[in-house]
Amino acid sequence: MDAQLPRTARLVRMALPDHVCPWGLRARHLLQSKGYEFEDVLLTSREATDAFKDEHGVKTTPQVWIAGQRVGGHDDLRRWLGLKVHDPKALTYRPVIALFAMAAAIALAISMAAFGTPFTGQAAIWFIATAMCLLAFLKLKDIEGFVTGFVGYDLLARAWLPYAYVYAWAEAAAGVLMLSGQLVWLASAIALFIGGVGAVSVIKSVYIDKRELTCACVGAGSNVPLGFVSLLENLMMLGMAVFMLMMRYA
Structure with a gap:
């Protein structure tokens, strides 16, 4: 699906002084590994993070936009890229x-x-x-x-x-x-x-x-x-x- 759109993206993720969101880092890696050029926007305070969530009506970060269209968080990005999403409840050997x-x-x-x-x-x-x-x-x-x-x-x-x-x-x-x-x-x-x-x-x-x-x-x-x-x-x-x-x- 992503191959039909320009390979540009915008990633907004939380990066506080005492905590960097691991899912944001994973989303960044996905975009990099798939050859996307993207803007990496950091939310560096709790206030900025809460304001961002209120503005866009979301409960979590990171959030990703591709070619101006909001894709969602890390798992949504994986689905967009055609990758499997880990199910913690799935049976596995x-x-x-x-x-x-x-x-x-x-x-x-x-x-x-x-x-x-x-x-x-x-x-x-x-x-x-x-x-x-x-x-x-x-x-x-x-x-x-x-x-x-x-x-x-x-x-x-x-x-x-x-x-x-x-x-x-x-x-x-x-x-x-x-x-x-x-x-x-x-x-x-x-x-x-x-x-x-x-x-x-x-x-x-x-x-x-x-x-x-x-x-x-x-x-x-x-x-x-x-x-x-x-x-x-x-x-x-x-x-x-x-x-x-x-x-x-x-």
Whole structure:
């Protein structure tokens, strides 16, 4: 749509001495990246900002005009440019993908430093252990929020709520022990227990009861759907526990 009009714009954004509107900076970047020539108008006081809002009947800044036509704020500008607008309520697997990708990168890097090659059996253990530590951290940073989400589908936590608190610390302990290679029997026992209960809980909630829930695996406030990824997390813990026991005691 914007290609049909002159590529000139006017951007009005708030830039106070103690606060610069981040959405204004993002709108400026969008205009720059799309090759627009634009006037960058700064509102440098609360009074000027309030007067601008009253004059144009708007509640927020920034505001953008393109070829003399008011487009609106940052999200409106994205729509005008044909770009997607982030929906904070949309379900997404992005947090889980990012976490497991980082865990894999860390494990491969440690394996490279220790053995001169990233591709080792130990790297697989470090990958799962690192992922468990990262997942536990996300749960523990807002333990109350995690518990609220977790009791919605975990069978043991619904029967005995304190288990939700225990779960986060148990996952952290198992991950740290796996990384250290110490007390393998204890780390494996923890992983087998919480992974087994978790897998059964997900299967019942998602595949038997057909409930549509968000997963608490990456902590509170996430929009990760409860389903295959949640089941995979628990199955990986189970598999790694068995693998470590076989390597250590076979």
